[in-house]
Amino acid sequence: MKSLEELRKIREKAQQDMKLRGSNYRIKIVVGMGTSGIAVGAREVMKSFLEEIEKRGLKDVQITQTGEKGLSSMEPVADVIEEGKPKVTYGYLTTEKAKRIVAEHIVNGQVVSDYIVASE
Amino acid sequence: MYQEILKKYEPTKDNLIYILHDIQDNDPQHYVSESAVQSVSEYLRIPVNHIYGVLTFYTMYSTTPRGKNVIRLCESPPCYLRGSDNILAKLKNTLGIKTGETTSDGLFTLELCACLGLCGNAPVMMINDDFYGDLTDDKIDQIIHNIREAK
Amino acid sequence: MKYFRSHILIETDEASVQQGAREVMNALKQELAKHNLDQEVNVLETGSLGFFERGVCIAVYPDDVIYGNVKVEDVSSLVSEHFLKGRPLTHLVIERSEKKNIPLGYDKRIVLENSGNIDPEEINDYLGVGGYLAWEKALLEMKPEDIVQTVKDSGLRGRGGAGFPAGIKWSFTSPIKGVQKYVVINADEGEPGTFKDRLIMEGDPHKLLEGTMIASLAVGATKAYIYIRGEYKLCINRLQRAIDQAYEYGLLGKNILESGFDLDIEIETGAGAYICGEETALIESMEGNRGIPRTKPPYPGVKGFMQNPTVVNNVETIANVPAIINKGADWYRNIGTAESPGTKVYTILGDVAVPGLCEVPMGTTLRTIINTYGGGMKKGSRFKSALVGGAAGIFLGDNMLDVKMDFHNLAEYKAVLGSGAILVINDSVNIVDMLESVIKFFRHESCGKCVPCRNGNEQLYKSVRKIKAGYAGEDELDKMLLIADTMQKTSFCALGQSLLLPVKSALDMFKDDFLSYINKKKAINK
Numbered sequence: 063m064k065s066l067e068e069l070r071k072i073r074e075k076a077q078q079d080m081k082l083r084g085s086n087y088r089i090k091i092v093v094g095m096g097t098s099g100i101a102v103g104a105r106e107v108m109k110s111f112l113e114e115i116e117k118r119g120l121k122d123v124q125i126t127q128t129g130e131k132g133l134s135s136m137e138p139v140a141d142v143i144e145e146g147k148p149k150v151t152y153g154y155l156t157t158e159k160a161k162r163i164v165a166e167h168i169v170n171g172q173v174v175s176d177y178i179v180a181s182e
Numbered sequence: 183m184y185q186e187i188l189k190k191y192e193p194t195k196d197n198l199i200y201i202l203h204d205i206q207d208n209d210p211q212h213y214v215s216e217s218a219v220q221s222v223s224e225y226l227r228i229p230v231n232h233i234y235g236v237l238t239f240y241t242m243y244s245t246t247p248r249g250k251n252v253i254r255l256c257e258s259p260p261c262y263l264r265g266s267d268n269i270l271a272k273l274k275n276t277l278g279i280k281t282g283e284t285t286s287d288g289l290f291t292l293e294l295c296a297c298l299g300l301c302g303n304a305p306v307m308m309i310n311d312d313f314y315g316d317l318t319d320d321k322i323d324q325i326i327h328n329i330r331e332a333k
Numbered sequence: 334m335k336y337f338r339s340h341i342l343i344e345t346d347e348a349s350v351q352q353g354a355r356e357v358m359n360a361l362k363q364e365l366a367k368h369n370l371d372q373e374v375n376v377l378e379t380g381s382l383g384f385f386e387r388g389v390c391i392a393v394y395p396d397d398v399i400y401g402n403v404k405v406e407d408v409s410s411l412v413s414e415h416f417l418k419g420r421p422l423t424h425l426v427i428e429r430s431e432k433k434n435i436p437l438g439y440d441k442r443i444v445l446e447n448s449g450n451i452d453p454e455e456i457n458d459y460l461g462v463g464g465y466l467a468w469e470k471a472l473l474e475m476k477p478e479d480i481v482q483t484v485k486d487s488g489l490r491g492r493g494g495a496g497f498p499a500g501i502k503w504s505f506t507s508p509i510k511g512v513q514k515y516v517v518i519n520a521d522e523g524e525p526g527t528f529k530d531r532l533i534m535e536g537d538p539h540k541l542l543e544g545t546m547i548a549s550l551a552v553g554a555t556k557a558y559i560y561i562r563g564e565y566k567l568c569i570n571r572l573q574r575a576i577d578q579a580y581e582y583g584l585l586g587k588n589i590l591e592s593g594f595d596l597d598i599e600i601e602t603g604a605g606a607y608i609c610g611e612e613t614a615l616i617e618s619m620e621g622n623r624g625i626p627r628t629k630p631p632y633p634g635v636k637g638f639m640q641n642p643t644v645v646n647n648v649e650t651i652a653n654v655p656a657i658i659n660k661g662a663d664w665y666r667n668i669g670t671a672e673s674p675g676t677k678v679y680t681i682l683g684d685v686a687v688p689g690l691c692e693v694p695m696g697t698t699l700r701t702i703i704n705t706y707g708g709g710m711k712k713g714s715r716f717k718s719a720l721v722g723g724a725a726g727i728f729l730g731d732n733m734l735d736v737k738m739d740f741h742n743l744a745e746y747k748a749v750l751g752s753g754a755i756l757v758i759n760d761s762v763n764i765v766d767m768l769e770s771v772i773k774f775f776r777h778e779s780c781g782k783c784v785p786c787r788n789g790n791e792q793l794y795k796s797v798r799k800i801k802a803g804y805a806g807e808d809e810l811d812k813m814l815l816i817a818d819t820m821q822k823t824s825f826c827a828l829g830q831s832l833l834l835p836v837k838s839a840l841d842m843f844k845d846d847f848l849s850y851i852n853k854k855k856a857i858n859k
Contacts, residue, residue, distance in 0.1 A: 129536020131449030134302020
């Protein structure tokens with residue numbers, strides 16, 4: 063049970079936490095985990111991202127989940143978000159594609175344009 | 183044997199739908215047996231015929247034993263347009279059963295169902311609680327193979 | 334065999350033709366002939382090349398160059414630069430990476446603004462994007478009458494199919510005093526081709542909760558239920574988690590934020606019955622009965638769950654409420670059209686390039702929805718019809734692609750917005766086959782209470798089977814129409830009344846499809 067004061071504090075803090083700037087993370091991978099995504103392999107893709115990040119010992123990459131954007135037929139879908147850069151939305155992902163995204167985009171900063179499916 | 187499930191719920195009629203779900207989900211053969219109906223009837227103090235009325239009204243319930251994996255293939259217009267009838271033929275062929283039947287090893291039951299709300303990935307099916315989308319003949323082979331291997 | 338130096342592929346899918354693909358193609362042929370290049374350069378038609386909002390696109394092989402936004406006036410410079418001088422006309426070249434780039438349109442979204450951005454399992458993520466501010470405002474600054482008035486003023490109409498104004502619905506229940514009142518959220522999403530509510534619940538469950546809280550406060554209900562269809566396991570899990578978090582944060586329970594208002598929210602699950610989308614059938618189901626509709630009146634707003642006043646609203650409707658409370662009725666009225674304010678979520682399915690979902694302002698045309706958000710027609714297919722509004726919808730032809738999609742405009746064409754499902758059908762499909770699938774659905778889902786629906790669906794199914802088997806004459810079509818019309822006039826609830834729309838529209842627009850079955854057999858029998 064929280065009071066109104068506490069709630070407002072939590073909200074303020076949450077607003078700060080959602081920004082990459084000032085956090086411990088440089089880059090964020092957000093995997094779409096709705097039923098459509100899961101039905102075509104989003105769990106495996108999520109696992110692949112986690113393994114690849116772990117294997118490479120990348121401490122400044124945050125991986126989270128979200129719901130669906132509406133790109134059902136392009137699932138599994140994932141966003142890569144970096145401070146000061148436009149959000150990149152990748153689609154039709156597989157475990158292999160996830161590895162390539164980590165190697166090229168996350169590590170080397172090269173957007174994998176072949177896998178981009180949508181724009182803001 | 184159903185007491186453990188029943189005592190989780192207040193003995194009021196509005197809990198009937200959940201109780202039946204709970205019993206069916208915990209039955210290895212995915213159905214609600216006659217003895218289960220009897221127990222529910224006594225617990226909720228409602229007649230057996232009312233419970234059967236409910237059981238046979240809703241498509242998710244079964245009053246006959248089913249396989250370990252219940253396959254529900256969507257046959258609504260969006261899936262039909264994307265070839266669900268071909269997938270049905272493929273499933274029948276692969277499993278060697280007709281719609282509504284269970285394989286002799288008790289591993290699969292094949293059912294048809296109405297829209298599952300995954301139409302962006304049509305054709306679609308559910309196996310127990312899991313969804314499978316963008317189905318093709320090859321995918322069916324793989325899914326069935328994986329389940330058979332994992333048993 | 335003729336040898337061509339180059340091939341030009343020009344897309345002549347529905348969208349491109351609309352933007353002048355045929356004119357560009359003719360101009361190209363003429364221009365090539367003028368320079369005696371017509372024996373060297375081959376012009377071929379193709380389906381969509383997969384680029385969006387790039388006008389008419391053409392691809393040149395073997396050079397592998399793609400031009401976009403090509404207009405008739407560009408053709409002469411294109412031919413002279415590319416084919417005479419051998420260098421690409423740079424200002425029209427588009428990159429392959431632009432391919433399949435679907436606009437997400439988050440800036441225009443209301444109910445799905447967070448789905449696909451925030452973590453639906455973390456209440457802090459929802460708070461971080463301004464979540465529960467509307468609940469605070471409603472609870473601490475507004476009187477229930479003000480909330481009802483604001484929603485009335487916003488013009489918000491029910492998104493479940495019937496389009497009844499939400500504020501007016503609330504105003505029937507709000508003044509009733511001295512009894513237990515309920516709010517029920519109808520999340521028994523079963524209309525074929527619809528999954529908008531699933532996305533809201535899976536992607537932003539707290540928004541639905543916040544809307545439910547505000548609705549409960551407005552009508553004076555201290556107990557709310559969310560009735561979710563049994564198949565939506567992920568929705569059930571995520572919403573339950575969200576409810577638990579809301580209790581933990583003191584947003585639900587007793588004396589919420591010291592306002593004196595108590596509210597509990599519970600999830601109810603369905604067990605697979607389309608009819609439970611009808612509000613009184615849904616209430617029957619909640620009470621542990623077969624989901625069979627009740628006689629109205631009394632309406633649920635007066636006598637609903639357990640014979641107490643109950644407001645039943647659709648998920649999408651309720652998900653609009655927090656934004657209306659935060660930003661006001663005037664803001665909401667400025668979105669969409671005058672008679673149908675706000676946005677609408679559409680599911681775009683079938684033979685489009687990329688089936689999926691979009692949320693756009695009311696009044697957006699079908700053409701824009703299909704071409705922009707569905708990526709146009711699937712490669713190599715042409716538009717024939719769209720079944721709009723779910724199975725209980727209407728088959729539209731290409732002459733209606735520019736109709737503005739809102740309650741008012743569609744009604745003028747005797748069409749409905751329904752659940753917002755758009756099933757796009759290509760020209761190789763016989764509409765009779767689609768109609769059979771639609772009738773099969775209703776035949777299965779009829780609850781059996783009233784004769785017109787129970788028997789009518791069976792007879793319609795027999796008719797359509799007879800037509801397909803070639804045993805029917807043209808009189809069968811009149812019979813189908815008569816049955817559907819009788820069902821519309823005499824069925825107990827909307828389920829039986831709905832069949833007239835798909836049956837009549839299929840017969841009106843695509844009679845040839847029926848005749849092709851009827852005549853085929855006739856020819857064989859001769």
